[in-house]
Amino acid sequence: MTIDPETARQIDELSLSNQPLLVLDVDDVILEFIRPFPEYLRTRGFELKLESFGLNGNVADLSSGQRVDNETVAQLVDAFFEVQHDWQKLAEDASETIARLSRASQVVLLTAMPHRYRQTRRALLDQLEMRYPLLTTERAKGPAIKRLRGDHPRPVAFVDDMYYNLVSVRDTVVDAHLFHLMADNSVRALMPPIPQGITVVEHWKEAGEKIARSLKL
Template identity: 55%
Template sequence: MSDDPETARQIAELSSDDRPLLVLDVDDVLLEFLRVFPNFLDQQGFELKLRTFKLTGNIVDKLTREEADPSQVTAMIDEFFGAQADWQPLAEGAADALASFGEAAEIVLLTAMPHRHRDTRRAHLDALGLNYPLLTTEAPKGPAVRRLRGETKRPVAFVDDIPHNLASVLRAVPDAHVFHMMADPEVRALLDPLEDGMHHVTTWADAAPRIADALGIQRSV
């Protein structure tokens, strides 16, 4: 069962499907985030100094050098997502990689963001040609992926840039194939080593064939 009733409602709207399941995060998997968010912050008079792998505690006022407090960080992220179409381009290779799976897999996008931003993100993804079903969640992702899989034993692959999301999915769906996507080695160095069962990929050129193998499907290349 999903820990987020709204996510469960969104999943219930999807048609039943028994194809191999590919569930994708959006930020820094399909849309760029960490590369472009500093540009947004600069316009707000702040800058990002990543000393740990989180935003709170690493956003500082450019004039006073004081850290933004958690409420300020939340407000800036909220404003960014409200204007995401102005800031977030497609990740390199993402669209072509997903197209290469054709109809062989059910592809669902699962983004951790306030539900109120779902329509904005839906419109932006549609404009970029990513017309795959979009779910939002304000809870751990594992229960949502378990619900998406349903009662079948169909193969599941999950791609995210946040290790605790991968861990959540592995707890809920132990036989899932989970991929940690992160290209920037400096940011990756801020993370603890990945847990057993998590596979690191840097780009979509790297990820796509490994996902296809995990799901047992053929790609058109």
């Protein structure tokens, strides 16, 4: 796994501190995604029939009932990101909890989305007063967090709703504290078991306490 060169460039623009590092995913960790996305789909003539984990294979044309191909799903997600400010709200308790944690840690947001949406997302997060640095990546998250940590062996915590992102970090930054959080826990029923070494948290209040303890804040 190598770092996305654009993500590396974004990291090099930041001033990294020696404080404990807290890296947060955005979709379904800070901003709701899986709740508003089906509502958006309906306005476009599609529906989400979440019968397995993931969007591919689970989006159907409303008029025909036919499942659409993965390319169409990707186009719909892209189109959603274009208008995200109309749809995506803060996850419950995220803002206050992160603000509290940020008093003694360096908070960085790391979102796996095409780089071309970075400014759109930045504008939405600013509007919501989530003024933490935002990085985009189109590759695995592990190498990005390794670089973010810097040379100083500071403690690291990472929160994501996608187990493969957590596994990527577990395999790259072996002592990172990993938390699986989903803005909508109803999706858990469709997920494979969370891999070892990852702490499952049900909501931001629980996450805040466990993150603070892991980073010794």
